[in-house]
Amino acid sequence: MAATLQTARTPGSTVNEAARPRRRGVSPRMGQLIQIVSLILVLVAWQLSGNFLNPILISTPSRIVSDFGEILLNGQLVQAFVGSAVEMAIGFGLACLVGISLGVLMGRWRTAEHAVDPLVSFGNATPTIALLPVMEIWFGLGLAARLAFIFVICIWSLLINTLAGVKNVNRGWADVGRSFGLSPFESTRRIFIPAAMPFIFAGMRLALAQAAVGMILSGQEIGETGLGGLVENFGSFFQTGHLIASIISSTALAFIAFWLLARAQAHFCPWIRAMSARR
Amino acid sequence: MLDIVGVSKTFETRDRRVAALQEVSLSVRDGEFLSLVGPSGCGKTTLLRIIDGLTDATSGRIIFNGVELQGVSREMAFVFQDINLLPWRTVVQNVEIGLEGRGLSKRARRQRALQALELVGLETVADAPPYTLSGGMQQRVGVARALAVDPKVLLMDEPFGHLDNFTRENLQVEVARLWQSLKMTVIFVTHDVDEAIFLSDRIALFRTNPGRIAEIVEVDLKRPRWEYNVRAEPNAIRLRERIMDELEVRKLQLA
Amino acid sequence: MSIADLQLARPATRPAPTGRWLRSRIVPPLAIVLVILGAWQATSVFLDPLLLSTPTAVFAALVAMAGQGQIWAALLTSLEEMFAGLAIGLVLGIVLGLLMGRYWVVEKILSPYVNFFNATPLVVTIPLLVIWVGISTQARLLFIVLITIWPVLLNTLAGVKNVSQGYVDVGRAFGLSDAQMLRLVSIPAAVPYMLAGVRISVGLAIIGMIVSEMEVSMVGLGFLLTSLGNSFQTSKLFGVILVTSLLGVLCAAILRLVERLWFRWIGEVSAAQR
Numbered sequence: 047m048a049a050t051l052q053t054a055r056t057p058g059s060t061v062n063e064a065a066r067p068r069r070r071g072v073s074p075r076m077g078q079l080i081q082i083v084s085l086i087l088v089l090v091a092w093q094l095s096g097n098f099l100n101p102i103l104i105s106t107p108s109r110i111v112s113d114f115g116e117i118l119l120n121g122q123l124v125q126a127f128v129g130s131a132v133e134m135a136i137g138f139g140l141a142c143l144v145g146i147s148l149g150v151l152m153g154r155w156r157t158a159e160h161a162v163d164p165l166v167s168f169g170n171a172t173p174t175i176a177l178l179p180v181m182e183i184w185f186g187l188g189l190a191a192r193l194a195f196i197f198v199i200c201i202w203s204l205l206i207n208t209l210a211g212v213k214n215v216n217r218g219w220a221d222v223g224r225s226f227g228l229s230p231f232e233s234t235r236r237i238f239i240p241a242a243m244p245f246i247f248a249g250m251r252l253a254l255a256q257a258a259v260g261m262i263l264s265g266q267e268i269g270e271t272g273l274g275g276l277v278e279n280f281g282s283f284f285q286t287g288h289l290i291a292s293i294i295s296s297t298a299l300a301f302i303a304f305w306l307l308a309r310a311q312a313h314f315c316p317w318i319r320a321m322s323a324r325r
Numbered sequence: 326m327l328d329i330v331g332v333s334k335t336f337e338t339r340d341r342r343v344a345a346l347q348e349v350s351l352s353v354r355d356g357e358f359l360s361l362v363g364p365s366g367c368g369k370t371t372l373l374r375i376i377d378g379l380t381d382a383t384s385g386r387i388i389f390n391g392v393e394l395q396g397v398s399r400e401m402a403f404v405f406q407d408i409n410l411l412p413w414r415t416v417v418q419n420v421e422i423g424l425e426g427r428g429l430s431k432r433a434r435r436q437r438a439l440q441a442l443e444l445v446g447l448e449t450v451a452d453a454p455p456y457t458l459s460g461g462m463q464q465r466v467g468v469a470r471a472l473a474v475d476p477k478v479l480l481m482d483e484p485f486g487h488l489d490n491f492t493r494e495n496l497q498v499e500v501a502r503l504w505q506s507l508k509m510t511v512i513f514v515t516h517d518v519d520e521a522i523f524l525s526d527r528i529a530l531f532r533t534n535p536g537r538i539a540e541i542v543e544v545d546l547k548r549p550r551w552e553y554n555v556r557a558e559p560n561a562i563r564l565r566e567r568i569m570d571e572l573e574v575r576k577l578q579l580a
Numbered sequence: 581m582s583i584a585d586l587q588l589a590r591p592a593t594r595p596a597p598t599g600r601w602l603r604s605r606i607v608p609p610l611a612i613v614l615v616i617l618g619a620w621q622a623t624s625v626f627l628d629p630l631l632l633s634t635p636t637a638v639f640a641a642l643v644a645m646a647g648q649g650q651i652w653a654a655l656l657t658s659l660e661e662m663f664a665g666l667a668i669g670l671v672l673g674i675v676l677g678l679l680m681g682r683y684w685v686v687e688k689i690l691s692p693y694v695n696f697f698n699a700t701p702l703v704v705t706i707p708l709l710v711i712w713v714g715i716s717t718q719a720r721l722l723f724i725v726l727i728t729i730w731p732v733l734l735n736t737l738a739g740v741k742n743v744s745q746g747y748v749d750v751g752r753a754f755g756l757s758d759a760q761m762l763r764l765v766s767i768p769a770a771v772p773y774m775l776a777g778v779r780i781s782v783g784l785a786i787i788g789m790i791v792s793e794m795e796v797s798m799v800g801l802g803f804l805l806t807s808l809g810n811s812f813q814t815s816k817l818f819g820v821i822l823v824t825s826l827l828g829v830l831c832a833a834i835l836r837l838v839e840r841l842w843f844r845w846i847g848e849v850s851a852a853q854r
Contacts, residue, residue, distance in 0.1 A: 077688045084689040102711060161608040165616075171832060172825040173787045176802075178794065179809020179817060184631060218409035221379055225403040226423035226474065236425065240413045258701035263791065266703070273704065281707020289708055297700040304699065317412045320456060 105287040113287035114294075122276065123295060126265075130272035131299060133189070134261040137196025141253060145201040146246060149208025153242070154234050159209070166209075170202045175259075178267060192264035192271075199260040200253035207252065211245025212238050243315045247307070254307055258300045273299065327353035327376070327478060327510065332385030334371050334536075344535035345371045349385070351529060351538060353478075353512060358504055360513045360521035360528045364572065368536025369514045370406075373480050376512065377403045389478075402471035404481040408463050410455040416466050417442065417451035423474035441473035442466070444503060461492035465499070472507070479504075479511045485520070497523055498551045505549060518568050522546070523555050530571050539571060633815040641815035642822065650804070651823065658800040659827075661717060662789040665724025669785070670778060673729040677736025677777075681770070682762060687737070698730040702788075706795050720792035720800075727788035728781040735777025739770025775839055782831050790824065 089107050096106035105113075117123040152159040152166075177198055185191035215238050223233035265274025273296045280289040311318060334346040346368040353359055361369040374380040376387055378397035387394040389401075402423065410419050420438040429437070442448040445465040455463055464484055471479055481500075485493040501524055504511055515521055521528050525544050532539045546560055555561050617635050624634045633641075645651040680687040680694075705726065709719045743766050751765045793802020801824055808817040 077684065080685060081688045081692065085692060157608060161612045164609045164613060168825060168829075171828040172821065173783075173790050173828055175787050175790050175794075176805055176821050176824045179805050180814075180821070182809055183812060183814060183817075216409070218405060218407045219411060221403075221405065222409050222411070222422065224397060225377055225379055226470075227397055227399055228422075228426060232426050236422070237411065240411070243413070255701070259703050259787075262701045262703045266795070277704050277707050281710060284711060286708070286711060289711070293700065293704045293708065296704045297696060300699045300701055315413065317454060317456070320454065 102284050102286050105290055109287040110290050110294075113285070114291035117276075117288060117291060123292070126271070126273050126276045126292075127295060127299060130261050130265060130274070130296075131303075133192055133264075133272065134196060134257050134299075134303070137193045137260065138200060138254060138257040140193070141197045141201040141204055141257070142250065144197075145204030145249075145253070146208045149205045149246075149249075150212055150234065150239060150242075152205075153209050153212025154230070154238065166202070166205060170206060174199045174202070174256075175263065178263065181264075182268060187268050189269075191268050192261075195264045195268070196257050196260040200256040203252040203256060204246075204249045207245050207249025208242060211242030211249075214245070215241040240315075244318050247311050247315065247318070250307060251304070254303055255300070258296075258303065262296060326355040326390050327512075328386075328388040329353075329372070329376065330386045330388060332372065332375060332382045332387070334368065334375060334380070335383045346375075346382075347535035347537050349536070349538055351541075353510060354526075356508055356510055357526045358511045358513065358524055360515060360525040361531060362515060362518060362521045362528050362568070362572075363531025363536075364533060365516060367531040367533035369531050370482050371536070373403075373482050373512060373514050376478075377401055377480050379403070399474070400477040402474050402476035402479055404464075404467050404471050404479070404484045406483040406486050408460075408467045408487075410463055410466060410470075412454070412456055414455070415452050416447065416455055416458070419455060419466060420470045420473050423470060438469075438473050441469040444472055444507075445469045445499065459492075460488050461496060464488065464496065468500070468503070472503070477509060479509055481511065481513045483514050483516065486515075493520075500524065501549065501551055518565055518572075519556065522561055522564060522568075523550055528568065530568060542568065630812055630814055633818055637815040638818045638822070641813075642819035645816060645819060651820065654799065654801045654804045654820075655823065655827075658789050658793065658802070661720050661793075661800065662724060662785050665721045665788065666728055666782065666785040668721075669725040669728030669781060670732055672725065673732035673777070673781065674736050674774060676729070677733040677774075678740060678762070678767070678770075680733075681737045681740025681766070682758075694730065694733060697726070698734065702727050703791060706792065710796055715796045715798075719796050720789070723792040723796075724785055724788040728785050731780040731784065732774065732777035735773045735780075736770055739773030740766050742773070743769040771842070775835075775842070779832075779835050782835060783828070786824070786828055786831065 092104070093106050093108060095104065096109070101109065114123075148162075152162055178195055181191045181195045181198070185194050219237055219241055220233070223237040228236065261272065262274040262277070265272035265276075266278045267274075269275070270278055273292060276292045277289060277296070280286075280292060329349060329351040332346055332349045333344070336343045336345055349368075349372060361372065363369050371380060375382045376394075378394065378401075389398060410416075411422070414422070417435060417438045420441050421434045424434045424437055439448055439451060442451055445468055447462060447465055447469065450458065450462070455466065458466065467484070484500075485496050488496070497520055500511075504524075511524075513521070513524060522544055527541055527543055529541045530539045531537070542564065544564065546555060546558060620632065621634045621636065623632050624637075629637065642651075676690070680690055702723070706719075706723060709722050709726075713719045713722065747765050747769060748761070751761045756764065789800070790802040790805070793800035794806045795802075797803040801820060804820050805817065805824075808820060
């Protein structure tokens with residue numbers, strides 16, 4: 047059934063969240079030290095590898111840094127980065143609007159839920175990546191197709207998680223709404239939506255990761271723009287240093303996006319963190 | 326002023342039907358403190374929820390001041406066993422919830438809410454988030470939330486069930502005081518016989534399977550009851566024995 | 581089960597007075613599906629069939645492709661790659677997750693890379709993989725492995741670390757060695773988390789397979805999708821998409837079955853021990 051929650055590790059979670067510190071007798075300092083030392087060792091080994099390995103394979107840190115500087119200064123990176131970021135934001139934003147609203151509607155109106163449920167299950171099971179050629183046919187090879195693709199990729203997580211959140215609202219809170227005479231609409235607005243926020247944010251985290259994939263893929267396939275296009279371009283010319291620099295930039299974009307989402311949650315829904323911290 | 330007439334409630338699940346309540350009838354007097362007492366699962370919470378309109382009865386009627394009730398009434402307010410404060414709202418915002426959608430200005434709402442908080446002595450934490458409060462304080466907010474809407478009838482569903490003994494006894498005194506000064510009707514569900522004796526004018530004793538009222542006893546102890554040791558009163562002891570007999574015998578019969 | 585449970589449970593959907601139940605749960609979705617199919621068919625009247633095709637055309641195309649064998653070959657290749665990549669990814673993910681969970685040194689050393697790759701939209705790495713191994717099965721395999729490792733790794737790690745302290749204490753009280761602790765306490769307790777991670781990874785494996793085939797392949801479902809799309813053969817395209825959907829549904833159903841069987845087995849084991 048469509049409303050089973052997509053749980054467990056969401057993208058954007060880190061090893062730190064997965065691994066609550068329970069080391070006995072070891073100071074966190076020691077842990078950080080080991081981490082830094084091992085990182086440095088890897089970087090050094092990587093750099094040295096350039097002496098006997100074809101740089102096309104994995105390049106070297108120094109070359110990557112200089113290539114990074116190059117594409118930064120000539121504007122290529124900035125243009126691609128901003129273009130990608132904007133497309134991802136628009137696609138994700140629209141999907142949030144539609145997905146969350148539909149999720150709330152379906153969660154509160156049983157008929158809507160029953161009616162649309164099989165479609166949602168089907169849509170969720172479809173690897174939406176497969177719809178890329180369809181977007182090209184419908185929208186041509188431009189911005190519209192890319193936005194449509196990103197939209198279609200991430201809407202399901204938003205809808206399903208919102209739906210699950212609204213349906214699983216604590217019965218006691220729902221009772222409070224009814225007992226104090228709130229209309230169903232008022233209850234939805236003042237009780238069900240805030241109560242579903244943890245689920246909605248979880249859905250947004252999933253959708254954001256999917257949007258990032260959609261952004262890159264559509265950039266590669268539809269028009270060779272943005273970070274996707276950059277990566278594709280450098281790849282075809284075997285410019286590995288530039289390629290890796292672009293990969294790292296993509297990761298940075300994703301990190302920033304998740305960080306923004308986390309800030310949004312902390313700002314609008316501070317109670318979520320505070321409550322789970324208390325357990 | 327509140328008549329419960331022939332209320333029955335049957336729950337149906339996939340495998341069985343449970344008769345939670347069977348033909349329960351009861352008249353509640355204006356301004357009295359009435360307790361519903363019985364073992365777990367005897368339907369007393371169900372009855373309270375039916376009175377408030379949270380649950381629908383399978384059959385029967387609730388008549389309030391001559392008018393048959395359909396669903397929730399503005400004149401009644403509910404205090405929940407699980408407290409159920411909304412974590413995304415501050416304390417005062419929680420208290421305001423019953424006042425929203427009634428056409429009051431924001432300031433007027435906050436004013437009324439603060440007044441209700443004063444009644445339970447929590448006006449100082451008005452802007453705190455509820456999870457920073459202890460269980461006892463949270464339930465007092467729950468009571469304030471109910472009082473804020475100025476109800477004629479206050480329905481309390483084992484409100485102190487999840488609290489420790491010390492907090493519970495303090496809150497019992499507070500409820501007794503509030504009832505005394507505000508002069509409203511209270512219907513109070515509990516499985517704690519001593520609590521019922523301390524607080525009530527009358528106690529309705531429930532049996533289970535199916536849920537029904539076995540007997541209604543008068544509590545003939547002078548008030549205010551926080552000024553002496555109720556538990557030591559001979560009248561109270563006799564009453565307690567009688568109630569326990571009534572409830573216990575039934576339990577043995579079921580075995 | 582007391583009245584309290586009943587009250588707090590969801591207001592029960594009345595058990596099959598069949599008329600009402602049919603009407604509320606089967607008819608609306610069925611009706612909507614039929615309406616959509618009908619509307620879809622009707623669009624061919626005013627819409628260029630290139631855009632949307634029609635249900636009948638898609639069905640016909642599917643039948644044709646099935647007869648020609650086009651689709652079976654593609655399906656087979658895709659599935660082979662997907663399961664191979666998934667298998668490797670799961671094994672690596674679980675092993676690394678266990679190691680990181682058990683030895684904090686490993687965790688400290690590996691976590692920057694894990695965090696990095698988990699956050700990256702891994703599609704970006706495809707051109708790099710192509711540079712390494714060319715447009716080949718290995719590239720697709722590598723990609724699928726790369727994409728499936730992280731969810732199952734993180735979940736296994738979480739499972740191991742979150743073993744209830746109570747169980748660990750019991751283990752220590754009985755003097756279990758590290759290996760025994762791992763085998764008897766940590767791993768069994770981590771299995772639910774692992775399964776959740778596996779579920780996510782399977783979904784990602786399907787996506788990884790399609791993406792890699794769209795970009796670096798001349799074979800498989802993904803390639804079929806791209807070429808059909810490029811040649812505007814919409815009916816066949818939708819047919820293939822339908823097949824991938826069914827694949828996804830099938831994998832999810834199989835996983836649910838595995839989970840249910842696992843937990844029933846666990847239930848039997850613990851019941852037998854009482």
